[in-house]
Amino acid sequence: MKVVTGVVGNDIHVVANRLIELSLNARGYEVFNLGVNTYLEEFFDAAVETGADVLMISSLNGEAEGWSREVKLLKAKYKNLDDIIMMIGGNLVVGTGNAEDIVPRYKNYGFDIVCHQVDLNTGLDMLETLLKERSIQSKETKESNK
């Protein structure tokens, strides 16, 4: 399972980014870490280049909100990215906000999993649950197509 990850925008906070890479490796993913200060185009380019199954974006200073508004528009310009799992996590607003408002807003931006101030391992467990569901679904689809 391939994951492209990085910190979006002009955010240079690197600590969690390294820990995400370590944890993903520990869980057996093949990780392509673009590091801090990464623009949306770079994420999508990397996802196409690597054939990633998951795109995991993180943010600490909260500027993700500004960038995320462009996700759907930009992603539509790429072919072969329809099935990629879009995940975002970290501190997803500038200032303070609560998860009940933030999560639906980001789902609307085009993310499948949204983790606002969620513990790293809890977030990665959420990813694993979704991956399992998807694999069951795709098996069922295949069965029904027989």
Added chain:
Amino acid sequence: MSLLQEEREIILSNEYVDTFDFAEVAEFVKNASKDLFISHHFKKKSKMLVQPRGGFPTYKKQFALYEFFVDANVDVLPLTIDSNTRLNDYATSKKMLRLSEENDVDMLNGYPLVNHGYRTTRKMITHFNKPVSLRHGTPDARLLIETAIASGIFEIEGGPITYLLPYSKNFPLDKAFLYWKYVERVCANYSKLNEPINRESFGPLTATLVPPSITIVIQLLEMLLSLEEGVKSFSVSFAQQGSMNQDIVTGAVLKKLAKYYAAQINCSDASIHLVYHQWMGAFPMNKDYAEQLINMSTVIASMVGADKIITKTREEASGIPTKEANAKTVSNTQYTLGILNGLPNVVDEEEEEMLTLQVNAIMEAVFNDPADTLWRKVFNSIKNGIIDVPFSPHIINHNNMITIRDAKKNIRIIKRGNVPIPDRCYAYDKAQCDLTKDTTSIVNDIIHDIGIMQ
């Protein structure tokens, strides 16, 4: 005309510089008060010098900050530069300075020195007649340091490695080496006119679980790069690491090896000083706890035998500190230093030996690189992972070294990557830690180890 002078004229014919008068600046440095030179204060060695951090956009606010510091009995004044100037974006800093002046709201996180210019800034520096230390984070600091020295700022912090690897993702490292070579040469030339200009390296790096061997190697290499250009006064530095014993060992080894390696390039005439940074990692939100932490840092700095201490404030966790909070730390630190008497002499020979072996092995690997000059050897060593800084955001850094804290909170290397840590030291470091856990628990430990003071 020398190549250096040609380059200086190009750098200083900048649209943001109001005609740089080379002869007048040289005359000013030559006749400047000895009190402005931190190298002069180091020579007197009467006490550990106390220096806060701080920079405001407007002249007026910076002046007011200095008044507060002087009232708090400061030894060395800081001049912290805003982040636009650090990235050579003088147009933005000019605009933000104007907005700050007109609206009385700070639009910059420091003092835009190039925009203020040396004629204006010099008035403030000579008025207070205290040594000033330039704090920035600039990969290309050529114009900035020319302006600083012309203003009467005779201590320049930074270096090609320590101002790049913690702060930048993709500024080219080879360029940074060449830009800093210019800085060293200009400092060396001005040093001939009066007391020497002091250069200081930035030891804290990413302030996140950096093992002492990596800190020391980078301190030594920046020192050598500076001395080989003719700098005569240099400060090596490091930040509080989390274990008092490890700090004392680090200070002892750093002092010894700095003298040793300076002598190896026939630069024993240069004076080398030790600077200690109060805790540079994440601070507690509770301001009273923050003061306790700061106080403990001061005690450790004394145990380490630092020549200068750089302070934090009780407001560290919440943003840029007010001048009141900043001055309060200075007077508190002076008070603690005044009452700290009869300190014990702590020596841990085994730890010193282990650390010295690590540092010497890495230094040897750097010197063995086939490149023709020291900066190229260092550049190659970073590129191929012989030097690896944990948690650096820079693309050139390998990030293959993993460190955690042992039970006594010493930072230990549990994965060495390409860094030539001798087998014996590697086994020793790993033996101090519980490595039977799975990676997920180790990652949790690392998260805990980073936030140790919160």
